[in-house]
Amino acid sequence: MKCKACSREAGENGYCELHIKGYQNIIEKYNVWQKAMQISWKEYLSEIVKNPLTGDWAREVAESMIESGEKQDGTSD
Numbered sequence: 001m002k003c004k005a006c007s008r009e010a011g012e013n014g015y016c017e018l019h020i021k022g023y024q025n026i027i028e029k030y031n032v033w034q035k036a037m038q039i040s041w042k043e044y045l046s047e048i049v050k051n052p053l054t055g056d057w058a059r060e061v062a063e064s065m066i067e068s069g070e071k072q073d074g075t076s077d
Contacts, residue, residue, distance in 0.1 A: 003016035004020045004065075005060040015061065018057055019060060021058075022059075026048060026058055027062060033047075041072050044064050046066065
């Protein structure tokens with residue numbers, strides 16, 4: 001199976017070993033952002049993509065999640 005964000009071989013949660021760290025960071029940090037900004041999941045992902053301080057792996061994962069409609073729990077719309 002291929003990674004959801006690139007063409008590498010996927011492992012955990014459908015992401016390669018490089019993108020899984022970005023995925024984990026995105027999931028872990030959402031509660032902090034939500035409490036601070038009252039932000040929805042989709043808005044959060046958009047902010048990650050727009051933020052110039054976001055790392056490449058996390059940005060690519062966020063873009064992939066937006067495109068697929070992936071929710072915080074890993075399911076899709």
